[in-house]
Amino acid sequence: MIRRTGLIALIAALMAAVPAPALAHGIGGRADLPVPIEFFLYGAAVVLVVSFIALAVLWPEPRLQDGPRSRVLSTKPILWPGRILAGVGLVGLVLVVTAGFFGIQNSARNVAPVLVWVDFWLVVPFLGAAFGNLYTNLNPWRTLGSLVETEERPAVGDRVGVYPAAFALLLFTWLELVQPEGGQPNTVAIAAVVYTAYLIGLMVWAGRSTGLQIGDAFTTYNRLISAISPFGRDREGRLVRRGWIRALVVLPRWRGLTFFVVLMIGTVSYDGLSGTQWWRDLLGQASGEVWAETLGMLAVSAAIGTAYWVAAWAAVILAEDDRSPGQVAASFAHTLVPIALAYAFAHYFTLVLFEGQLLLSTLSDPFGQGWDLFGTADRAINYWMSPTVIWYVQVATIVAGHVTGVILAHDRALAIFKPVRAVRSQYAMLGLMVALTSLGLTILAAG
Amino acid sequence: MSRRPIFLLVLTLVAAACSGAADTSTTPPTISETTTSQAPATTSPGVTETTQTTTTTQATTTTAGPAVTLIEIVVEGGTVDRVERFDLPLDGAVRLVVTADVSDEIHLHVYDLHADVAPGQEAVIEFDATIAGVIEIEMEDSGVLIGELQVAP
Numbered sequence: 001m002i003r004r005t006g007l008i009a010l011i012a013a014l015m016a017a018v019p020a021p022a023l024a025h026g027i028g029g030r031a032d033l034p035v036p037i038e039f040f041l042y043g044a045a046v047v048l049v050v051s052f053i054a055l056a057v058l059w060p061e062p063r064l065q066d067g068p069r070s071r072v073l074s075t076k077p078i079l080w081p082g083r084i085l086a087g088v089g090l091v092g093l094v095l096v097v098t099a100g101f102f103g104i105q106n107s108a109r110n111v112a113p114v115l116v117w118v119d120f121w122l123v124v125p126f127l128g129a130a131f132g133n134l135y136t137n138l139n140p141w142r143t144l145g146s147l148v149e150t151e152e153r154p155a156v157g158d159r160v161g162v163y164p165a166a167f168a169l170l171l172f173t174w175l176e177l178v179q180p181e182g183g184q185p186n187t188v189a190i191a192a193v194v195y196t197a198y199l200i201g202l203m204v205w206a207g208r209s210t211g212l213q214i215g216d217a218f219t220t221y222n223r224l225i226s227a228i229s230p231f232g233r234d235r236e237g238r239l240v241r242r243g244w245i246r247a248l249v250v251l252p253r254w255r256g257l258t259f260f261v262v263l264m265i266g267t268v269s270y271d272g273l274s275g276t277q278w279w280r281d282l283l284g285q286a287s288g289e290v291w292a293e294t295l296g297m298l299a300v301s302a303a304i305g306t307a308y309w310v311a312a313w314a315a316v317i318l319a320e321d322d323r324s325p326g327q328v329a330a331s332f333a334h335t336l337v338p339i340a341l342a343y344a345f346a347h348y349f350t351l352v353l354f355e356g357q358l359l360l361s362t363l364s365d366p367f368g369q370g371w372d373l374f375g376t377a378d379r380a381i382n383y384w385m386s387p388t389v390i391w392y393v394q395v396a397t398i399v400a401g402h403v404t405g406v407i408l409a410h411d412r413a414l415a416i417f418k419p420v421r422a423v424r425s426q427y428a429m430l431g432l433m434v435a436l437t438s439l440g441l442t443i444l445a446a447g
Numbered sequence: 448m449s450r451r452p453i454f455l456l457v458l459t460l461v462a463a464a465c466s467g468a469a470d471t472s473t474t475p476p477t478i479s480e481t482t483t484s485q486a487p488a489t490t491s492p493g494v495t496e497t498t499q500t501t502t503t504t505q506a507t508t509t510t511a512g513p514a515v516t517l518i519e520i521v522v523e524g525g526t527v528d529r530v531e532r533f534d535l536p537l538d539g540a541v542r543l544v545v546t547a548d549v550s551d552e553i554h555l556h557v558y559d560l561h562a563d564v565a566p567g568q569e570a571v572i573e574f575d576a577t578i579a580g581v582i583e584i585e586m587e588d589s590g591v592l593i594g595e596l597q598v599a600p
């Protein structure tokens with residue numbers, strides 16, 4: 001307890017030492033227009049109706065719990081696409097570090113910020129959700145880790161779970177959303193170097209797989225998101241076709257997984273909330289101050305976590321089960337992954353479509369030195385998608401994510417609770433899902 | 448029969464979640480300090496700020512006809528009292544004037560327009576609001592957000 005208090009004091013002191021109040025959103029300086037209120041109402045109504053039908057009528061038996069039935073698409077392990085991806089990952093890391101340190105210090109003209117905040121952080125997981133996990137091969141630290149020859153220590157993985165990765169995720173999103181210099185090329189380069197040193201240290205200590213498993217935020221992030229995809233790889237490395245979301249059900253239950261998933265939702269929620277006038281008025285003069293925004297980000301994540309824990313507790317009561325709320329929360333953690341993806345996609349897909357175009361101009365002149373390698377250096381961003389279409393995509397994404405979450409939770413409840421109590425236990429989860437839908441849409445509506 | 452109370456409980460929860468959410472999203476629309484441009488006869492268009500009348504109204508209501516929407520932001524102590532969000536119609540002409548007690552560079556994101564500001568030297572940025580979205584106005588050197596444009600069709 002004393003150690004924890006000391007740690008909090010230390011963090012607070014560090015935060016107070018950081019000056020320069022400002023809002024940072026990685027790159028861009030643009031946000032989407034608020035979603036009109038009627039969209040929000042339709043969205044919530046659809047979630048309600050679909051959830052109730054799914055719960056009460058269509059789904060009396062668990063269907064997903066056995067995991068995916070995979071159909072092998074390639075008889076041999078696929079090697080070359082993986083090697084090309086690994087090369088791209090390494091080149092990307094080198095580019096981020098060199099351009100970040102030695103290139104022009106302008107986030108719109110340097111290739112480092114767009115590579116990290118758009119391509120690495122958003123495009124790779126979004127593609128993973130559709131086409132299967134690209135990150136395993138792309139991961140430059142995994143490639144570097146093949147130089148490390150240390151014995152694997154799986155016992156370490158069992159003991160610490162994914163907690164280090166969750167804290168890494170928290171720091172990364174803090175750099176994106178709170179730290180005013182987060183969009184600056186040299187900040188991105190420093191972060192990349194520090195993160196590389198951190199992961200190499202972990203891999204030397206615990207072995208390559210175990211080190212990445214416990215410490216690499218993006219290994220866990222991409223594994224969770226790409227379990228939604230209908231494509232994957234089996235143990236022999238062969239490409240397989242499987243059902244959508246089915247791999248989520250059989251994800252390993254690493255320690256700290258619940259914490260990780262709650263952070264995925266909490267940090268994106270903070271990003272949306274912090275852009276609203278409501279949030280700025282709430283913080284008043286402290287708005288934009290690093291310490292206040294940091295506390296705000298932690299508070300929003302804590303609120304999401306508390307709501308989830310309460311839903312798990314209520315499920316235990318309603319199901320008259322003898323598990324602890326924590327066990328139930330862990331058992332349902334995978335049901336939050338589609339919601340986390342939906343939040344991230346609804347908030348950031350225009351960042352990919354619009355600011356993502358910076359990759360074309362900055363790759364042609366990665367250091368901002370006036371080069372034009374591909375003839376695209378002068379290309380300006382084309383904001384081509386209309387606000388109306390953006391709204392439809394956002395609302396559809398939020399609703400689809402929550403319906404998927406409700407279905408997964410219902411199926412898990414049928415499997416672990418007494419049959420007569422299972423549906424009843426889901427009223428609490430449904431309440432949470434609807435609350436999260438409302439929150440997601442309200443943030444979009446409040447802009 | 449025993450399922451019914453819980454059914455109702457969920458409905459109530461759901462209703463509470465919806466209404467709670469609706470409450471927060473129906474907060475009053477952003478009232479922005481805008482100044483109606485009333486071109487005086489005696490001065491050139493470049494220096495009209497000194498004779499404008501300030502009114503507190505929504506920016507969207509001040510743009511009848513070909514009038515330019517004028518947005519004024521005052522920076523004191525290197526920051527603003529409150530980060531305002533200025534509503535603007537898509538494709539409307541805009542004149543953004545920033546006065547400050549510090550030296551910095553004003554950066555209007557997305558449109559990517561810059562103007563220097565200093566004590567006694569206003570930053571003036573004139574443009575047509577052709578790109579929709581919520582767009583940051585930032586002091587480039589200090590990184591302080593001083594306002595946002597909300598450009599909507």
